[in-house]
Amino acid sequence: MGAAGRPVPPSVGVLLRGTPRAGTVEEINAVSQYLTNVRYDAVQYVTAARPAQEAIAGLESAAVERLHARLGRGLFPGVAALEDSADEAKSAVQSYAAQVAEIHREADQVWASAERALGSIAAALQSIAQICDVIAAPFSYSWDTPPPAALPEPRLRAGAGPADTAGVAELISGLRDGYRTRWLNTVLEWQLELAEVRRCVRRWSELQEERLLCEGAVAERLGRTSVGELITVGAGMPGGRRRAIAVGLTGEIGGVRAGIRTTRTFHPELRELLDSADGAKVWDAPPAPAFVAEKWAGLDESVREELIRSVPWVIGNLPGLLPSVRDRANRELVAFYREYPQTLTPEQLTLVAEAQRILDDEARQRSPKPPIQVLAFDLSGPVPRAAIGYGDLDTSSHTTFQAAGMGSDAHTALPTWDVAARNLYEAQEALLPRFEGGGPGVVAWLGYDTPAMLPNSEVFRSDSASLGAGRLAAELDGMAAAREAADAGLPAIGVVAHSYGTTMAAIALTKTKHPVDSFVMLGSAGLDTEAVPSLGSLNVRELTPGQLAVFATSAARDRLAPTGAAQAERGLPTPDARALLGLEQRVPVYGGVIAFSSEGDPARGLKGTDGHSFVGAGKTAGIAGMTASAGRGYGDNETQALDTTARATTGLIAGPDGLDLVVTEAQPVVKIVDKHTGYVGQWRMPAERND
């Protein structure tokens, strides 16, 4: 048969690597049954305990009071939470079982089809080899490269066949006629079967992907139940998960009430630092960061240690202290809350669990890269707030605060901003090593009560922005003051804001004492024109004389942000942002902003942003770009938006030249009054720059 190419793989497993098949649906159903039993037990408990509670309702004694309290405040709510968790978990597991059953069914089909197709290819290969042998044609075909459809020219082996030319021609013609059709049919079948094998390989890979999606979804749903969050919080703690679940749900373990402590804000030594022994106001009305930094430097080491241990909430959230100091205090705080999960609301528990996950991830890295610093952690109000640092913020040469927008309270948004902060850190790190010293530092800043998602109308007002702006301004000045006081060198400080975060951050930059080195707005929901009448109000350094380091982009497919800005009558930083129904024409455009594209640059391997999200998810973007698809948010890796943001925040953009940057011209609005109806409207007018 001659020298053959690659033979048909001995097994389908050589081609279909990995597997979407794992475990059995029966095993998953058994978990579902277990959850049914948990729920049943919970109902049984309440059924048994309620009559007992009612039976003693008429009695009066201290012991009965205590029993009532235990049942009413701890055990019954705990059982209700357990029931809810079991319900949610069961629903998630059943959904998972159905998806796995479907994946297994299709995986079996794909495997069988690939096996059959390979068998057909093997037969075709053999048939072609036989024909080649008969017509003395060379045979060197691999199983995955079918021969051309045309039969090779038949030949006769030396010494074989008739001696005369006419006889040879006749014999060859006979071979040609005899094998042409068989050859063609065999090749066509080979091609079809090869296409089927390729489809199977592709589908096999997709099924693995789908299996992962299912697993991710069920894990996420389980993790978000109360019990799931307590499992995360309890891991590695004394008493472990068992204690965390028991105490978190009921406030007791083994029938013994767990002790409760609350975070302290009072300490006599605070007087040295705050001019007050009570630090309860350090979040909402912090003292001047420079004052704090100076006072902290003057404290004895023992006093500092005492304060970190005794009043971690105060020290952890005090602008003007070095991030490493605040990190130590805030880690104490997280550990404290893990010890007393029964004191947490569901939102607080979610944030503690998420923060712990990030810290666990860091611990799993032998050498954390980037190291994590918990810069702020506050569970004092109804909406938990936090700021997580990536990199060594004590020494970083560039420190960038990333501020979130609408619907991004810390407990819901931290997973997204954890990804986004790591993305920016990595993008900056790839740019920074060209220079000596320092490294990047990124802060996922979720330090304010963000407006709720639409249709809630909070996002159209500036109230949340104003409240958040005060705190962000304190943090920005605090970073500068702490680094200055520690003689650690001032980092280049940048602010990257998204959506309503731009509204908030812009106001913050009207309040700071220390100018920031760059301000990047991504998918801006508009700036409050009263609080920020022009860019000149922002405390941002100049790149070149007269040109502030203020950057902005709005993806063409992101209609949500400009629509929100137009509805709220806030000014837009980019003229090409397009709202629904042309509503953007109702609001002004700021002049002097360096606008950049986020549409993608295929030549540089950079993707475009296709929706409003900071980190995209799902296979397709949402309608009107309300959400971005996976990998195509403003803060996703290898997007043009992230690339330009990284360059802007590391000082690699020296001016508006290059990278398709354009300086915006101010476009104010004029009021138009309808003489007949009295209706007052406003419309954007092109105008000169007014920065």
Next chain:
Amino acid sequence: MRKQRYSRRGVGALAALALLGVTGCVPEGVPMISEPRRFTSMTFVEQLLWVESQLNEGIAAVGITEGWFVPFGADRVDWDGAPENRLTVLGSMIPKACGTGGRLNESALLLDAPDPLGAALRIRAAWEAEGWVVTDLYGPPTPEFTVFRADREDGAMMGFDGNPDGLILKAYAPCSVHSSLSSWHVDVEERDAFLDSIEAEIEP
């Protein structure tokens, strides 16, 4: 009053969104770059070894084998094969999202490299000889500025950035749907055993 006014705005925005949905005016034609559609089944450890070997091969192709390091913020860890440095670098890698899977990547740097253009041309030739598709990202290579990437059909990517300040060599493993990369929080046994084996090589 104020509340009602803003509520109207909310309703207006929603109505506008609904209208857009009905009329289907979502703009098309955004430049697209194909996402990796192929996923491997490489494990965490296989990817660690792949990234390490690719960086080593790239360094060999550049022809300057001394002085490479991996940045850790303001610090640097030498990329010299010493067990303690391998442990630091390989132990720091965590998967990055890659579609629904994950992958590892790392960069090695060399400061003040002589003849960055020569280095660029050497590594480019090596990659092309191995079948990688090399693409210039900012125009043709120059002594002052050379940035290109090399892509493989399975989604693996290498990157090179060269200028008088230094060289940056990047390795991105192909996307993998193996659970040790996509759910690394729970599937860390193989990785930990691998890192333990490196740790055991470190002289006390």
